[in-house]
Amino acid sequence: MAVSVAYAWSCFKARSKAPLPPGPTRHWLWQNMKDLPKSKMWLQFTNWADQYGPIVSLSLPGSKTLVVLQTLDTINDLLDKRGVLYSDRPHTIMANELMGFSETVTFQQEGPVLRRYRKLCRIALSPTAVERYETVQHDAVSQFIDALTENYARRPDGDVDFLPQIRLAAIRWIMGMVYGVRVEDTSHEYVTNAEAAIALFAKAIQPGRYFVDAIPIMRYLPEWLPFAKFKREAREARIVRARGAELPFRHVVDKVIAGTAPPSFVSLLLSGIDESNPSASERYEHEDIKQVARSMYSGMSPNSTLRSFVAAMLLHPEVQKKAQAELDTFYGLHGRTNLPTQADRQHLPYVCAVINETLRWQPSLPLAWHGRSHLQTIIPRSGFLIPKGSTILPNVWNVSRTGPDKETLNDFDPSRFMDDARRPLDPASYVFGFGRRVCVGQLVAENFLFVMVAAMLSSFTILPPLNNDGKEEMPKIEWVGAMPK
Template structure:
């Protein structure tokens, strides 16, 4: 009798809590590939060009939102602008966290970066610090530096065109180290560039999905390095050293020059100047400046290399676009001069080339995933708390309903009948730089530095497919290497000054900046 009473009470308690659970519990998960017990979709998960597989699954399932599960981890893929904007923008209060990233943040020391850290007070403080110096008006202060390093870049292309990727990387480093720290980059073997490149390579290896088991079983981070299978711990220790050097080396140099009164204006100098006027804890604030400056380098370097390499590849794919852009520049920019930022409004086709380059082969096809802090209900589907939220930016920017012939390089898609940028065509920027509270705060500076580099190259260089010793055209493969920042597979191109006057302009401007 007593056991029956206890059982009845238990059933009543279970029934009570069952009926009190949120209504979203009854909602189904978004559709997705069939899941196996315990491991879910672990065996289905792609290891390369994941965005294409996700897009194919969405089309097969007739849904622009799908759900995957990998060993208990909930993953939501958003395959359209509508879904990504509604969840990550309109529901940003609960979808702005980051996945845990045990290897990178907890073992390799990248938890200093507000691009990778969890959503919270420190993230807000660093983002606010960044935005103070890089809103559109403030970012204009750095345009003279962007012009100077671009002109130096043109001279390096003129002297050694075959090593164009190396020169693009040098341009990227010169731009961001100058903006972040006021540091001039050496031509070769620059210690700040070398330190950052080692750190960025290790970051790419550490953040690669599915490589390290510790991401699925975080408790493994506590095993000692000597334990069998703990090679990831030894790698993490070495890679953590790289991230520390990258964060500290340029900052110490910049601070030294600031104290000596020889520093060039930079994010660090502006931020420390304001810090001296504040009343908050100086050591904590200074650490925040150091971390934010290092985050800038992390986000800017590889993306610049990717976009400018893709631009060159695009000119090989569509030489008529290059000719049209050059005609536009010639009609606007006075002979013997380089394009200026003030010319941008009168060079809409050049701007269209930049937009199409960034859309055609976007740098980060899946962006950096968000994470949900609580359960959500969307379109009648349940989004579990703790879900990894993956915006398929590649699919958004290759939606044929928005961008007809999406796999073709067509800058003219952004030009209206009046010859200006057509506001009716969705700007790729709305997806390229992320969503919601995690949108890239450096997007204005990033676009401006890419624009001036592209406009300047078009003004003085012809870009064409090279020929071999037998006169045969060497065709590029148009293949890409998947990574944190996707880059074209190595390809050859012919970069030649458009005229003797163009060559003289390049040399003259380079000597002026030296």
């Protein structure tokens, strides 16, 4: 505490002399609002990294400041070593107040509630607890392989679309792990509610998306006004959010009461058992469990990474052949015919390199929405001022383009992870978040990614679809946000 107070006081004394980090020229009225693109902001931020350096600042109307961190060293320096200063969540009128996302883990501010949430995650996602989810993982991957095999048998031309089944496999895994719910297709009510809430959330947190965030008095406008569409969107979001959290949670509660609940994240916490400390037993608040469970669905989906993997295999068949050869050699030596398991990972270095390169090549969250500075601070060494309330944005995309052979880092090349001289930064150090906001589900997510990728490579060959002449024709791969389409 004494250190924090002293640090804050030193910043207070220096604030009149310290400059903001560099950035594009600010307009007197709308500041940098027009400098922010409507999509793929990380690409513009990456361009600015070359022009302005490792820390870039932008100003928005309403005395709001965005601070973009462009390098892993800068990110770690601020968010790991000084995380206590920058771990508050940005507060927006639209997302926090009107839509009600302030209750979620993602937007929860530092304090006792967030500490309770973290405790629940540590209990239910500890290495010991993760082992209990392997059956759910195996079932989801097995159903995925069976569905593709069945679809292939029905199509004499062998043209099978992987992508819908990949999404369904990820949903089955998450719903089974979190709620113990078996999902047959993506039209399941729990799934549609959760996906709708995620879409609304993603829209709400885009900087500059809603004028009410810059002009807070607009929150008091009646929603029937033609230009108050944001109020109608907020009302819809509150309904969708509540339904998405309550229905699956109540389902598990009813199953627990009836004594028929399968093992899951929620049933484990409802039982009050801490598998990392079997001698401990505690009653956890239902509202806490509900909020954490809902956030796990939105925060752990590997769908984007798996779609990027399929795109990479289409674009680079030589990589696919090399990975398949490694799998064939390993399974042939051991006489294996079953699905890959976690124990196989140490024997399949090239397959692991393919996964690492996929995570690096197209990070699922290229621009992390990390936190907010709750004090006015001065960055050591650079001397730049970070105003109180600044939004901190780690530019993961730029970090992924850092390393040896920089001119090739937009290319997909797993061999770079097999060569010490060319090895880039470990994607695990930046794709799962930073500091106090790091993804607590990293272990279980990495496990599922490995098994899914290894299962696809060992069971199928991913090829372009056939055209009307029966010849392979490479589809046009478009990137919507960070996800290939």
